[in-house]
Amino acid sequence: MPSASRRFAVLLIFAGVALTILYFSGYSDTIDSVGAQLRPASKEATQQPIVVEDSILHGHAIAPKLGNETAKAELGRAAWKLFHTTFARFPDKPTKDESRALKSYIHLFQRLYPCGECATHFGELLQKYPPQVSSRSSAAAWGCHVHNKVNERLKKELFDCSNIGDFYDCGCAEDEKEGGTKAQGKAETS
Numbered sequence: 001m002p003s004a005s006r007r008f009a010v011l012l013i014f015a016g017v018a019l020t021i022l023y024f025s026g027y028s029d030t031i032d033s034v035g036a037q038l039r040p041a042s043k044e045a046t047q048q049p050i051v052v053e054d055s056i057l058h059g060h061a062i063a064p065k066l067g068n069e070t071a072k073a074e075l076g077r078a079a080w081k082l083f084h085t086t087f088a089r090f091p092d093k094p095t096k097d098e099s100r101a102l103k104s105y106i107h108l109f110q111r112l113y114p115c116g117e118c119a120t121h122f123g124e125l126l127q128k129y130p131p132q133v134s135s136r137s138s139a140a141a142w143g144c145h146v147h148n149k150v151n152e153r154l155k156k157e158l159f160d161c162s163n164i165g166d167f168y169d170c171g172c173a174e175d176e177k178e179g180g181t182k183a184q185g186k187a188e189t190s
């Protein structure tokens with residue numbers, strides 16, 4: 001065989017092998033993505049730390065506009081309940097890690113809040129009034145304050161924040177001793 005056509009033959013074989021590899025790796029990727037939800041995460045995957053960067057915490061509001069006023073009000077009542085109860089059960093003396101977790105949570109709560117226009121307004125409030133996460137009482141007082149800012153804008157009655165401690169005591173303080181991962185202070189209101 002002349003050397004030119006031999007080179008061509010070698011090239012063809014290479015191309016064939018490369019295409020075959022490409023095809024099968026693509027195929028196994030498809031299988032992977034389908035099976036991924038069913039299989040437990042690999043050890044390697046669970047060891048990947050989740051790093052919540054500042055740009056993720058402070059980005060634009062993600063959800064679209066929520067035009068339905070009934071749905072918006074229902075969502076609001078449920079969200080405020082979750083928000084204030086979270087603060088009412090936050091530790092009196094949180095660790096640095098716990099305070100950072102709460103702060104990140106509040107910022108992600110804002111970004112992902114399912115009413116886009118609400119989230120945009122709330123983002124402005126967070127800029128003006130940064131989350132207070134150094135203790136249960138400061139978080140609860142901060143939550144009451146920003147909720148009142150929303151009430152004010154929507155021309156609603158303001159809430160008396162000196163009542164906040166009693167109002168969101170869910171009566172579940174005793175569960176902490178059994179179910180909690182770490183014993184926390186009791187739900188004292190001062």
Ligand SMILES: Cc1cc2nc3c(=O)[nH]c(=O)nc-3n(C[C@H](O)[C@H](O)[C@H](O)COP(=O)(O)OP(=O)(O)OC[C@H]3O[C@@H](n4cnc5c(N)ncnc54)[C@H](O)[C@@H]3O)c2cc1C
Nearest residue numbers: 072073076077079080117118121122144145147148150159
């Ligand atoms: C982050 C966020 C942003 C929102 N932005 C908008 C918006 O831009 N436009 C819009 O139309 N709706 C918005 N909403 C919804 C709105 O705040 C109300 O939830 C909704 O209008 C229903 O109002 P409501 O009168 O039933 O009482 P809510 O304001 O839902 O309050 C529920 C209950 O919480 C108690 N409460 C009231 N004030 C306080 C306070 N300061 N601290 C603690 N407890 C209190 C009262 O018992 C009240 O009945 C938002 C909700 C959230 C969570």
Ligand SMILES: *[C@@H]1O[C@H](CO)[C@@H](O)[C@H](O)[C@H]1NC(C)=O
Nearest residue numbers: 067068069070071072074075
């Ligand atoms: C608005 O939302 C409420 C509560 O979710 C729902 O029952 C109602 O059907 C919605 N209205 C429209 C026009 O979609």
